[in-house]
Amino acid sequence: MSTFEIIGGQPLKGELTPQGAKNEALQILCATLLTEEKVTIHNIPNILDVNKLIELLSNLGVSVSQESKNSYTFEAKDIQLEYLNSAEFARKGSSLRGSIMIIGPLLARFGKGYIPRPGGDKIGRRRLDTHFIGFEKLGAKFHFNPGENFYRVEADQLKGAYMLLDEASVTGTANIIMAAVLAQGTTTIYNAACEPYIQQLCRMLIRMGAKISGIGSNLLEIKGVSSLTGCEHRILPDMIEIGSFIGLAAMTRSEITIKDVAFKELGMIPDAFRRLGIKIELHGDDIFIPKQDKYQIETFIDGSILTIADAPWPGLTPDLLSVFLVVATQAKGSVLIHQKMFESRLFFTDKLIDMGAQIILCDPHRATVIGLNQEQRLRATTMVSPDIRAGVALLIAALSADGTSTIHNIDQIDRGYENIDLRLNAIGANIKRINL
Numbered sequence: 001m002s003t004f005e006i007i008g009g010q011p012l013k014g015e016l017t018p019q020g021a022k023n024e025a026l027q028i029l030c031a032t033l034l035t036e037e038k039v040t041i042h043n044i045p046n047i048l049d050v051n052k053l054i055e056l057l058s059n060l061g062v063s064v065s066q067e068s069k070n071s072y073t074f075e076a077k078d079i080q081l082e083y084l085n086s087a088e089f090a091r092k093g094s095s096l097r098g099s100i101m102i103i104g105p106l107l108a109r110f111g112k113g114y115i116p117r118p119g120g121d122k123i124g125r126r127r128l129d130t131h132f133i134g135f136e137k138l139g140a141k142f143h144f145n146p147g148e149n150f151y152r153v154e155a156d157q158l159k160g161a162y163m164l165l166d167e168a169s170v171t172g173t174a175n176i177i178m179a180a181v182l183a184q185g186t187t188t189i190y191n192a193a194c195e196p197y198i199q200q201l202c203r204m205l206i207r208m209g210a211k212i213s214g215i216g217s218n219l220l221e222i223k224g225v226s227s228l229t230g231c232e233h234r235i236l237p238d239m240i241e242i243g244s245f246i247g248l249a250a251m252t253r254s255e256i257t258i259k260d261v262a263f264k265e266l267g268m269i270p271d272a273f274r275r276l277g278i279k280i281e282l283h284g285d286d287i288f289i290p291k292q293d294k295y296q297i298e299t300f301i302d303g304s305i306l307t308i309a310d311a312p313w314p315g316l317t318p319d320l321l322s323v324f325l326v327v328a329t330q331a332k333g334s335v336l337i338h339q340k341m342f343e344s345r346l347f348f349t350d351k352l353i354d355m356g357a358q359i360i361l362c363d364p365h366r367a368t369v370i371g372l373n374q375e376q377r378l379r380a381t382t383m384v385s386p387d388i389r390a391g392v393a394l395l396i397a398a399l400s401a402d403g404t405s406t407i408h409n410i411d412q413i414d415r416g417y418e419n420i421d422l423r424l425n426a427i428g429a430n431i432k433r434i435n436l
């Protein structure tokens with residue numbers, strides 16, 4: 001397990017280019033299983049979770065070739081389905097969340113899909129019902145043996161169906177779409193998730209020959225086709241990384257330009273930061289955050305305390321609430337951070353409280369932050385990164401704090417942020433990676 005040692009308190013200045021989106025990459029990589037033809041993907045982030053999924057695909061028999069730093073080709077011609085029964089698959093498949101999305105494509109193309117209970121962040125209960133109820137609606141037989149912790153689906157031929165998802169699950173929607181594109185007949189998915197990740201997946205599938213309408217809405221119609229072809233696809237910039245950089249700039253009183261952000265895909269993320277008082281300028285497709293000594297949280301129109309809460313897209317992504325929370329600790333004013341989706345994502349606030357932040361953790365879902373108005377710096381400390389986004393929030397806190405902080409378990413940060421230490425050091429941060 002590696003560690004970051006961070007000397008904080010210095011403003012940063014310069015340009016950051018966001019990596020490709022982690023959560024889109026995980027979907028897109030799984031979609032390469034849907035065709036035996038060559039698929040070329042650009043802007044793949046070099047991060048732990050994505051690299052693990054590429055390795056898993058390669059173990060499954062996909063021929064993978066790295067064309068340049070972030071571009072790869074994939075050819076899923078000789079898939080070794082027996083690998084799904086191996087002990088190695090049980091181990092590797094369970095080490096990340098995104099692996100769950102190999103099931104839809106395997107089921108659609110080969111009539112079976114197996115997966116061990118997937119990993120990912122330990123941020124509360126993370127059920128998979130939506131995925132498997134969806135596959136069952138398409139005619140698959142589902143088996144789950146709690147003893148072996150393995151999910152299995154099988155079907156001779158999937159058949160299109162109408163389904164109203166029990167919740168707008170992001171990976172669940174992606175998985176069902178990837179199964180339905182090769183089903184016989186028409187599938188209608190209502191209460192579908194519609195994050196840019198899903199929209200991008202649908203656009204890629206259409207380039208491969210799929211017939212999908214309703215993209216960007218929660219009502220998708222998919223007319224099954226008998227086979228799909230190869231294609232080329234470029235992954236969008238990572239909106240969660242962009243939001244993390246906005247928060248970093250404000251908290252460390254830095255002037256940062258975030259390059260080529262695909263602004264129109266960011267939904268309400270920029271406005272949510274603006275409501276915390278952070279100035280965001282759009283220069284072409286770059287976001288410029290000017291140096292700000294102070295920023296003031298808005299109230300609601302009636303004068304009551306602002307709430308920042310997550311919701312399925314186009315609502316605010318839950319993956320940025322940890323960053324909003326840390327940024328609020330140095331704002332003027334108060335805000336309620338309400339993490340509705342996950343029940344264990346706010347416990348890292350204890351660390352911020354140790355550092356001197358004024359936070360009341362009301363319950364596992366809600367924290368009230370009373371900002372310090374930059375009048376009192378956070379104190380450096382030693383902490384452990386509990387999950388990917390809390391990890392980056394703690395990194396932001398450490399960069400703003402006086403003195404030297406240590407963050408252990410930074411593999412959690414590496415899961416989702418490409419060379420974050422090197423990229424931030426290039427604009428003036430002082431982060432030392434210690435490989436233990």
Ligand SMILES: CC(=O)N[C@H]1[C@@H](OP(=O)(O)OP(=O)(O)OC[C@H]2O[C@@H](n3ccc(=O)[nH]c3=O)[C@H](O)[C@@H]2O)O[C@H](CO)[C@@H](O)[C@@H]1O
Pocket residue numbers: 023026097098125126127167168169170171172312317318319340341342
């Ligand atoms: C690999 C990947 O893409 N991971 C993302 C994906 O995870 P993932 O697809 O696993 O998350 P889901 O969308 O299935 O659900 C996330 C959580 O929100 C709850 N829920 C979901 C929808 C809803 O309408 N109401 C509700 O309460 C679920 O019960 C669950 O606890 O989406 C999450 C929600 O944006 C993100 O945090 C994860 O980063």
Ligand SMILES: C=C(OP(=O)(O)O)C(=O)O
Pocket residue numbers: 022023049096097098119120121319388389416
């Ligand atoms: C929760 C996240 O990831 P995962 O679903 O892969 O655990 C995240 O990216 O914030």
